[in-house]
Amino acid sequence: MAAPDTYPRPWRDQTDPPFIRIKSITKRFGDFAAVDDVSLDIWQGELFCLLGGSGCGKSTLLRMLAGFETPTAGVVEIDGQDMSRVPPFARPTNMMFQSYALFPHMSVEKNIAYGLQRDGLGRAEVAGRVAEMLKLVQLDGLAKRKPHQLSGGQRQRVALARSLVKKPKLLLLDEPLGALDKKLREETQFELMTIQDQLGVTFIVVTHDQEEAMTLSTRIGVMDAGRIVQVGEPRDIYERPGSRFVADFIGSVNLFEGEVEAAAPDFMRIRTAEGGILVPPEAGFGSREKVAVAVRPEKIRLSREAVGADNALTAVVEDYAYMGDCTVYKLKLPSGRVVSVTETNGFGAEPFTWDEEVHLGWPAAAGVLVRG
Amino acid sequence: MRLFLPIVAGLGFLFLYVPIASLVIFSFNESKLVTVWGGFSTKWYGELFRDPQIIDAFQISLTIAAISATLAVALGTLAALVLVRFGPFWGRPVLSGMTTAPLVMPEVITGLSLLLLFVSMERLVGWPAGRGMLTIIIAHTVFCMAYVAVVVQSRLVDMDDSLEEAAMDLGARRVRVFFDITLPVIAPALISGWLLAFTLSLDDLVVASFVSGPGSSTLPMVIFSKVRLGVSPDVNALASLIILVVALGIGLAALAMRKRR
Numbered sequence: 001m002a003a004p005d006t007y008p009r010p011w012r013d014q015t016d017p018p019f020i021r022i023k024s025i026t027k028r029f030g031d032f033a034a035v036d037d038v039s040l041d042i043w044q045g046e047l048f049c050l051l052g053g054s055g056c057g058k059s060t061l062l063r064m065l066a067g068f069e070t071p072t073a074g075v076v077e078i079d080g081q082d083m084s085r086v087p088p089f090a091r092p093t094n095m096m097f098q099s100y101a102l103f104p105h106m107s108v109e110k111n112i113a114y115g116l117q118r119d120g121l122g123r124a125e126v127a128g129r130v131a132e133m134l135k136l137v138q139l140d141g142l143a144k145r146k147p148h149q150l151s152g153g154q155r156q157r158v159a160l161a162r163s164l165v166k167k168p169k170l171l172l173l174d175e176p177l178g179a180l181d182k183k184l185r186e187e188t189q190f191e192l193m194t195i196q197d198q199l200g201v202t203f204i205v206v207t208h209d210q211e212e213a214m215t216l217s218t219r220i221g222v223m224d225a226g227r228i229v230q231v232g233e234p235r236d237i238y239e240r241p242g243s244r245f246v247a248d249f250i251g252s253v254n255l256f257e258g259e260v261e262a263a264a265p266d267f268m269r270i271r272t273a274e275g276g277i278l279v280p281p282e283a284g285f286g287s288r289e290k291v292a293v294a295v296r297p298e299k300i301r302l303s304r305e306a307v308g309a310d311n312a313l314t315a316v317v318e319d320y321a322y323m324g325d326c327t328v329y330k331l332k333l334p335s336g337r338v339v340s341v342t343e344t345n346g347f348g349a350e351p352f353t354w355d356e357e358v359h360l361g362w363p364a365a366a367g368v369l370v371r372g
Numbered sequence: 373m374r375l376f377l378p379i380v381a382g383l384g385f386l387f388l389y390v391p392i393a394s395l396v397i398f399s400f401n402e403s404k405l406v407t408v409w410g411g412f413s414t415k416w417y418g419e420l421f422r423d424p425q426i427i428d429a430f431q432i433s434l435t436i437a438a439i440s441a442t443l444a445v446a447l448g449t450l451a452a453l454v455l456v457r458f459g460p461f462w463g464r465p466v467l468s469g470m471t472t473a474p475l476v477m478p479e480v481i482t483g484l485s486l487l488l489l490f491v492s493m494e495r496l497v498g499w500p501a502g503r504g505m506l507t508i509i510i511a512h513t514v515f516c517m518a519y520v521a522v523v524v525q526s527r528l529v530d531m532d533d534s535l536e537e538a539a540m541d542l543g544a545r546r547v548r549v550f551f552d553i554t555l556p557v558i559a560p561a562l563i564s565g566w567l568l569a570f571t572l573s574l575d576d577l578v579v580a581s582f583v584s585g586p587g588s589s590t591l592p593m594v595i596f597s598k599v600r601l602g603v604s605p606d607v608n609a610l611a612s613l614i615i616l617v618v619a620l621g622i623g624l625a626a627l628a629m630r631k632r633r
Binding site: 095099105114119 | 539542543544548
């Protein structure tokens with residue numbers, strides 16, 4: 001039995017009112033709709049990721065929340081307050097910029113203090129809060145440095161400290177880890193989560209990195225061409241992609257195109273070039289409809305002998321890539337389609353090699369039916 | 373082949389510095405004849421400081437240069453801000469063209485057109501009354517502003533827009549953002565723009581000749597009129613002093629730059 005889930009997920013039952021309401025917001029630049037009729041509810045304390053490729057409108061949406069862009073239509077409400085007529089300097093939000101935007105002529109300390117001074121806080125209180133913030137981001141000794149004397153990781157922390165010091169209701173982060181190298185990025189991800197947890201501030205993070213979104217977020221909103229195509233917890237997005245685009249964008253996936261052949265109460269059969277593929281029943285798909293079955297590479301089992309599985313195919317190893325913890329196989333099916341399969345490199349298993357014939361199998365439940 | 377580069381470099385240096393060196397050397401010439409060496413003397417330096425015409429002209433030139441450089445920085449920065457930050461607006465191409473026109477316009481035309489403007493303005497509105505320092509300052513501001521605008525524009529284009537947004541995001545209003553963030557970030561461009569304008573104004577002969585009046589001869593005008601009557605050695609002395617000041621200025625600037633780094 002799983003342990004009881006005490007992690008708060010207000011979006012599931014929706015009894016609490018959302019903290020941020022985005023109501024059918026649109027932003028047009030000329031004829032081009034950068035953000036097209038997006039509605040989104042975000043709850044207090046969430047770490048919400050807006051995920052999408054470049055030009056999908058995620059940054060424009062973030063800038064509308066910060067007040068740097070005026071929506072062509074639609075309303076943003078933060079904590080029940082309509083933000084339409086509130087200029088950026090008066091919003092209860094702060095933003096961490098992709099370029100960090102540290103003021104080059106000010107020391108670390110002055111950068112962090114800038115926002116507090118604008119609020120007219122006393123000298124002692126400003127100094128206290130700055131020191132507190134420096135401690136939180138572990139930059140105690142660097143208060144007097146100028147931004148150009150810091151490493152990339154340190155700059156990132158200063159930017160974070162500066163955007164958090166005013167205790168905003170909502171923190172907007174534009175690709176917060178984009179400029180860091182891989183190892184630093186992974187460390188910083190967890191730090192970001194810890195800090196967010198400690199302060200309880202609601203975060204909205206824009207990223208194009210799906211791994212980052214998976215690790216960080218309570219929920220993800222996947223964006224494409226100015227629209228939100230799916231909103232959900234990372235597991236939902238990954239396991240139950242709502243569309244071919246999402247399945248393809250998040251992680252790698254094998255897509256078997258075909259059409260609905262038969263629908264039974266406990267399974268559906270899809271006719272594809274590879275034969276009939278069984279998937280769990282899904283409402284809203286009619287007979288003969290063009291669909292695709294999405295199967296994640298790690299959900300397919302490989303073996304040398306034929307195994308009894310809901311879906312079984314044979315293939316030849318065309319190529320493989322040894323990644324350390326796992327091996328990715330490229331397998332050629334008789335139909336000519338190449339399928340990728342990820343095998344964990346456990347203990348004792350003999351790896352498959354080029355041109356070897358292998359049996360593939362996966363349970364019906366591992367496949368997801370998407371339109372397309 | 374190994375000597376090629378040193379020789380080329382040496383020739384280059386000779387080409388650049390021989391005229392200056394000969395000028396400095398001849399400023400210590402005893403003889404009144406500029407081209408004949410008559411022994412070492414510093415008398416022309418003394419002569420120079422006793423010549424009220426040159427001292428006056430020097431003061432006038434410095435005053436004009438300082439005032440018009442300052443005005444040019446103020447106006448040029450505003451023009452650059454408008455051109456870089458305000459996006460496309462009605463009349464932008466005209467403004468952009470007018471701002472950069474003095475860069476490419478022959479000085480004679482700038483001078484002549486300003487003279488015509490001043491004359492007809494005096495006739496119509498009575499201001500500026502006559503030609504003098506004021507008209508030179510206005511004229512110099514006009515063409516120096518173009519240079520300042522170009523220098524500041526390129527700095528503004530390079531500036532990360534998100535710096536200003538970040539300041540606004542942290543609670544600063546637009547005016548505050550300008551003085552706290554924009555101005556300090558573009559300050560190096562303002563300084564170099566000012567120095568450039570100052571030098572251009574100090575250097576200008578043509579435009580000043582058109583728009584000056586009695587009693588407002590600038591240093592280049594005085595030097596030019598002196599030389600027309602035959603080169604006198606005190607001009608050499610003056611030129612040597614100017615070179616000394618410029619060299620000192622460049623040295624100090626280089627030191628300051630190194631310290632900053």
